[in-house]
Amino acid sequence: MEVRVPTPSRTSLEEIVTAGRTVLRAGGLDALTMQRVGDLVGVRASSLYKHVPSRAGLVRLVVEDVFADLGARLDAAATTGDPATDLRALGRVLREFAHEDRYGFDLLFSPLSQEASPDSGSFAAASAPILRVAEAIAGPDDALPAARTLTAWAAGFLRMELVGDFHLGGDVGEAFDFGIRALVAGIRDVRAVPRE
């Protein structure tokens, strides 16, 4: 009696995403080609389509991986209960992450095609610790805009730093610290400033 033995996979989705992350880290999104990823996992580019619907679909999985990674680190960082201290810790983690994986960080705030855009829960999960600290500083009513202000500032600052927009001199680490202090003070005081 003859037995059909289907070829077992020579790779896996997990291995492919990990390879994608490795390639992204080293050379950015442009370097994340199907051929390069195929090389890394040991199959031809065309074989990747058995595991992933398209390059955009692979990018999506990689971005979600980056979000999950950052989220876990943020979660572990804000633990003292003192809002100002926790916020500074979150800022430090964000900055470390951005320096460690600039292309990955960049991707978190990049416009992507529909197909490559991460599940909306990815962003929400990663920003939960920031929302918690923002609520502690601004109160429940202003927690959301406060968190948005903090996240926007951090994302913009680190992006500018990595792109090299800070060439007017001055200490960049000091400017980062200045920003956090200004935000803590400002978010506490918002109601004191007239609305127009």
Place this chain on the structure above:
Amino acid sequence: MEVRVPTPSRTSLEEIVTAGRTVLRAGGLDALTMQRVGDLVGVRASSLYKHVPSRAGLVRLVVEDVFADLGARLDAAATTGDPATDLRALGRVLREFAHEDRYGFDLLFSPLSQEASPDSGSFAAASAPILRVAEAIAGPDDALPAARTLTAWAAGFLRMELVGDFHLGGDVGEAFDFGIRALVAGIRDVRAVPRE
């Protein structure tokens, strides 16, 4: 006597950059291909190399054009002399610009190859009005970090808005206003917050 009549250019650098800007505006950086630009100015892609060293070189010219454009609008916006009012005007102009030309705005804070990176003066010129207002709010000593805080926040906020990171609900325009008020208050008060 025979006279050599060299073929006159069928296009020009200016026309090419304008076409590049048009294509960028409509479809983003991925759509900015030599073929597409060639179509628009009426020559083959390979002929563009008589006017531009490479696609990266063309991208650079286009980015510098976007910076110049934004800088001119910012310059025209901060005119009342009242720092808080001027800052809100600058914020409004930035947000309008980002909505009007999301891909162009995005490019201002995108990591580009060396060859595609704009002249450092481009960024400095565009941010001059912000620096002026920051100095009026924070004083000369803190003008630079204050300007960086403001720019970083605006860049990050608008980027997140355009990418669609604000899906938790809430009014985005209100959050933008919240951010400006918080920053004005915070930058004025920075010295009041202990350094650690």
Place this chain on the structure above:
DNA sequence: ACCTGAACACCGTTCAAGT
């Protein structure tokens, strides 16, 4: 059931040949 190789449409870029 997975993998390969050929094929297709599309890139950027170079260059000999046309005018």
Place this chain on the structure above:
DNA sequence: ACCTGAACACCGTTCAAGT
């Protein structure tokens, strides 16, 4: 002096053919 068309190396993606 500028433009064209062919050519090359590289993409993403599809698919018949192999195992």
